[in-house]
Amino acid sequence: xxxxxxxxxxxxxxxxxxxxxxxxxxxxxxxxxxxxxxxxxxxxxxxxxxxxxxxxxxxxxxxxxxxxxxxxxxxxxxxxxxxxxxxxxxxxxxxxxxxxxxxxxxxxxxxxxxxxxxxxxxxxxxxxxxxxxxxxxxxxxxxxxxxxxxxxxxxxxxxxxxxxxxxxxxxxxxxxxxxxxxxxxxxxxxxxxxxxxxxxxxxxxxxxxxxxxxxxxxxxxxxxxxxxxxxxxxxxxxxxxxxxxxxxxxxxxxxxxxxxxxxxxxxxxxxxxxxxxxxxxxxxxxxxxxxxxxxxxxxxxxxxx
Amino acid sequence: xxxxxxxxxxxxxxxxxxxxxxxxxxxxxxxxxxxxxxxxxxxxxxxxxxxxxxxxxxxxxxxxxxxxxxxxxxxxxxxxxxxxxxxxxxxxxxxxxxxxxxxxxxxxxxxxxxxxxxxxxxxxxxxxxxxxxxxxxxxxxxxxxxxxxxxxxxxxxxxxxxxxxxxxxxxxxxxxxxxxxxxxxxxxxxxxxxxxxxxxxxxxxxxxxxxxxxxxxxxxxxxxxxxxxxxxxxxxxxxxxxxxxxxxxxxxxxxxxxxxxxxxxxxxxxxxxxxxxxxxxxxxxxxxxxxxxxxxxxxxxxxxxxxxxxxxxxxxxxxxxxxxxxxxxxxxxxxxxxxxxxxxxxxxxxxxxxxxxxxxxxxxxxxxxxxxxxxxxxxxxxxxxxxxxxxxxxxxxxxxxxxxxxxxxxxx
Numbered sequence: 001x002x003x004x005x006x007x008x009x010x011x012x013x014x015x016x017x018x019x020x021x022x023x024x025x026x027x028x029x030x031x032x033x034x035x036x037x038x039x040x041x042x043x044x045x046x047x048x049x050x051x052x053x054x055x056x057x058x059x060x061x062x063x064x065x066x067x068x069x070x071x072x073x074x075x076x077x078x079x080x081x082x083x084x085x086x087x088x089x090x091x092x093x094x095x096x097x098x099x100x101x102x103x104x105x106x107x108x109x110x111x112x113x114x115x116x117x118x119x120x121x122x123x124x125x126x127x128x129x130x131x132x133x134x135x136x137x138x139x140x141x142x143x144x145x146x147x148x149x150x151x152x153x154x155x156x157x158x159x160x161x162x163x164x165x166x167x168x169x170x171x172x173x174x175x176x177x178x179x180x181x182x183x184x185x186x187x188x189x190x191x192x193x194x195x196x197x198x199x200x201x202x203x204x205x206x207x208x209x210x211x212x213x214x215x216x217x218x219x220x221x222x223x224x225x226x227x228x229x230x231x232x233x234x235x236x237x238x239x240x241x242x243x244x245x246x247x248x249x250x251x252x253x254x255x256x257x258x259x260x261x262x263x264x265x266x267x268x269x270x271x272x273x274x275x276x277x278x279x280x281x282x283x284x285x286x287x288x289x290x291x292x293x294x295x296x297x298x299x300x301x302x303x304x305x
Numbered sequence: 306x307x308x309x310x311x312x313x314x315x316x317x318x319x320x321x322x323x324x325x326x327x328x329x330x331x332x333x334x335x336x337x338x339x340x341x342x343x344x345x346x347x348x349x350x351x352x353x354x355x356x357x358x359x360x361x362x363x364x365x366x367x368x369x370x371x372x373x374x375x376x377x378x379x380x381x382x383x384x385x386x387x388x389x390x391x392x393x394x395x396x397x398x399x400x401x402x403x404x405x406x407x408x409x410x411x412x413x414x415x416x417x418x419x420x421x422x423x424x425x426x427x428x429x430x431x432x433x434x435x436x437x438x439x440x441x442x443x444x445x446x447x448x449x450x451x452x453x454x455x456x457x458x459x460x461x462x463x464x465x466x467x468x469x470x471x472x473x474x475x476x477x478x479x480x481x482x483x484x485x486x487x488x489x490x491x492x493x494x495x496x497x498x499x500x501x502x503x504x505x506x507x508x509x510x511x512x513x514x515x516x517x518x519x520x521x522x523x524x525x526x527x528x529x530x531x532x533x534x535x536x537x538x539x540x541x542x543x544x545x546x547x548x549x550x551x552x553x554x555x556x557x558x559x560x561x562x563x564x565x566x567x568x569x570x571x572x573x574x575x576x577x578x579x580x581x582x583x584x585x586x587x588x589x590x591x592x593x594x595x596x597x598x599x600x601x602x603x604x605x606x607x608x609x610x611x612x613x614x615x616x617x618x619x620x621x622x623x624x625x626x627x628x629x630x631x632x633x634x635x636x637x638x639x640x641x642x643x644x645x646x647x648x649x650x651x652x653x654x655x656x657x658x659x660x661x662x663x664x665x666x667x668x669x670x671x672x673x674x675x676x677x678x679x680x681x682x683x684x685x686x687x688x689x690x691x692x693x694x695x696x697x698x699x700x701x702x703x704x705x706x707x708x709x710x711x712x713x714x715x716x717x
Contacts, residue, residue: 039518207528209536212464212502215529216403217522220511 001054002147002191003064006139007085008073009233011043013136016161017071018049020140023157024149025053033058044233044276046083051143067093068191071143073121073135075099076232078110089113092192094146098122098135117146117186128178137162141179148188151180226274230257234277236292238270244289251281251290308484313476316444316483317409317469318343320451321381322353323491324407328378329357330369335421336473337385337411344381355381367392367399367408374404374466375513376505379455379498382406385473386413386427393431399466400435400530402513403502405458406466407451408436412575413473414662422663423472425575425627429603429635435530437467437537438603440574442560444483446601447471449554452491456544459498462536472576474663479576490551534605541602558607560599561614563589567596568619569678570651571671572640574600577626577660584671595675600636608643615644620653620682622674625690626660633690634658653681656689670695 004021008014015036022034032053039045050064066088075097077083089095093113097106098121106112121138125131137158144154158179162172209215238251247266259271260281268281268290282290311319317340321329329348331341347353360366363384374380384392389410399406410431414424428438439454441447447469454467471477503513517523541558549555562582564570573581578599588595598614600607615621621644625634632638637656644650655678660666670693681688707713 039516207525207532209462209532210529211461212403212500212533215526215533216464216502216513217401217515217517217526218502218511218513219515220509222510 001052001056001058001060002069003060003067004051004069004071004143004147005064005067006049006051006071006073006143007077007083008047008049008139009043009077010038010045010047012073013134013139014047014071014073015049016136016165017073017139017143018051020137020154020157020161021051021143021147021149022053023160024140024144024153025051025147027153027156028149030054031056031058033061035062037063042233042276043278044230044235046077046080048083053147064088066090069094069143069146069189070096071139071146072097073139075101075106078106080232082228086110086112090192092190094189094191096142096146096186098139115189117142117189119182119185121182124178124182128181129174134175137175137179138182141183142186145183145186146189147191151183154179154183229273230276231273234275234295236277236279236294237272237275238277238279238281238290239293240268240270241289241291242267244287246287246289248286250284250286254280254284256280308482310480311444311483312339312478312480313441313444313447313471314339314411314478315343316448317383317411317451317471318347319483319485320409320448320469321355321407322347323448323486323488324379324381324452324455324495325488325492326353326355326379326381328370328373328380329355330360330366330373330380330382331357332360332363332366332384332388334363334385334388334413336413336423336477337383337388337409339477340383340409340411363388363392364395367395370406370408371395371399371402371404374399374406375402375503377498377500377503379459380404380406381409381451383409383411385411386415389427389431390415393434396431396434396436396466398514401526403464403530403533404466405455405464405498405500407454407458408466408468409447409451410468410470411473411477412470420662422474423576423626424661424663425470425625425635428468428470429627431468432604432635435465435534437463437465437534437605438470439467440470440601440603441476442576442578442599442601444471444476444479444481445554446556447476448483448485449548449552449556452486452494453541453544453548453556455495455498456547457537457540459495459500460536460540460544461501463533463540464500464502465530465533465537470575475576486552494547494551537602537605538607538609556601557610558602559610559614560601562597562599564596564598564614566594568594569675569682570596570598570615570618570621571674571678572598572600572621572623572636573626574603574636575626577624577666580666581624581671584668584675587668588672588675593675593679603636606639606643611640611643612647615640615651616647617649618651620655620678620687621651622655622657622678624657624659624666624674626658628658628661628690628692637690651682652685653678653687655681655687655691657691657693658689659693664693664698666693667695 006014018034022032025032030053034051036049038047094115100120103116259275260268348357370382412423439450458467623637
């Protein structure tokens, strides 16, 4: 069995990519299974999806703890401990990262397995499709190539999935063309040959009663969401052009996450550690003093502290 | 102590009044209405210093009840049947919040077809909701159980809501003598509600029932609800001892009736158990060694008390006043599960379904129950679920079907 884990941000298409791989494997004659996992759906929040396929009935369900292949749709997830991108990685794990940086650059601050492939899928999407987040077909194609599936079932799977999403014919055609380019740009990887390990009995903890102050699903520490930095959710950041700002405070009012404060000169100050990049402030600003600037990897991009 | 004639409903209202509750969200439903009418009247007259609010539905009512309870108020509310089911999702939230309010359910069979009379499919549907359940046999027990319910619910070792159940009509509208405890003594029995994990202070907000994803925290908190419910077995005993010391009446998890030398035992709950006791007396007069075990506390499930009561019996019959279609009696399943590991378990276990929708349980039917149970004890083979339904009832039913089908012509 081959187990592929996709990591992405809500809206990037990690789930669709996992479906494309699952369908492609199914069409190729394998037993296949795919499933996403996410919390309350939010654009930009870390999500994961899982595809398994093989020649025998699949006796696993749910999250993949020991992936053969990991596909990372957004390099900023590598820095986000909550996303658990590198959980279960061994020296043999095949890793694909969507990034404009090189594998060597990524390795400078991360411990990565030997087989790492990096492509700037987002750049390709922006250039050829004109949309930053339309990368599901591209990731699906890359994943399918890495695990050695032939192009024809992949093409058929992309066509089916994108059609199911209600995309127009020309959009599907463009996606297929670019997906083929991405497919051809990577080589089939050497997949780990895992054998089932014998497992000892887990050490069970006997639950004991705890007083209601501890034993109730209750949060008494007010304002602890500040501990969860969500700056990595952004694809674009709001940036202030001070000369244009009239100090109306509308951005402050509209910000759904309360990350805008006003300074003594009535100018907005954005907390980039927590701004999710929804662009509502940019949209509402009557004088266009707030503009959306694309996050640059390795540049001013947010990294988790 | 002077007693007075009152219905089960009025006894329930007195329970809430004596518990000195702070807040009563209400929505009327037959056969519960008299409870909220009495409480509304007392609040109006200033005899009860509680805030009484009529809500737009039972769902709103339970939501308001839980929300008020988590601010630290002592809350009472009451419903029945369809009303309980309409409030259902909120029950699970309230137990998850560990909000120890008391809810009286006046049992009424569930639609369809619609009816007003009692059986226990309503209250037993809530058996897994994290509420404790006390099922009363008499009007006095209704009142006393509400006081015990607050005492147990608000204990830091439990901190779970409680349903006190009484049968519609057979208790709710039935008057019998009830002793109303002295309010000052009740105050000694029920200390003020001061929960450590609840309360409302504007300057120190806290969140209850927060989202937990990934399974582990969810499992932990559900385990806690289970452990809290199990703690209630001991806390109930303490509450019963203290109640007896102050008021002279004693209520245990289960009640045995003429069990001492009984070969065969009939298991029942609620007001129907009175009829069952009469049937035991009748059978005893005919020389049969039978007894009755009344299950009073259904949650937590008093497994050990049931095992002790049923150990070494020849045969046991569980008479369920409920029906799980496709399965049988709900309590039969639970009794069977808890005697399985008993080495001296009864030779035979029989399941009877009776009293659905207020259906009469006749002396003759009890006679048949005892006969079949004794027979099962001799052969060692249990029986059931036996659907109690007499030939006479079937004649009546056939007549009704003819009327419903239009095959009986009106003769005027």
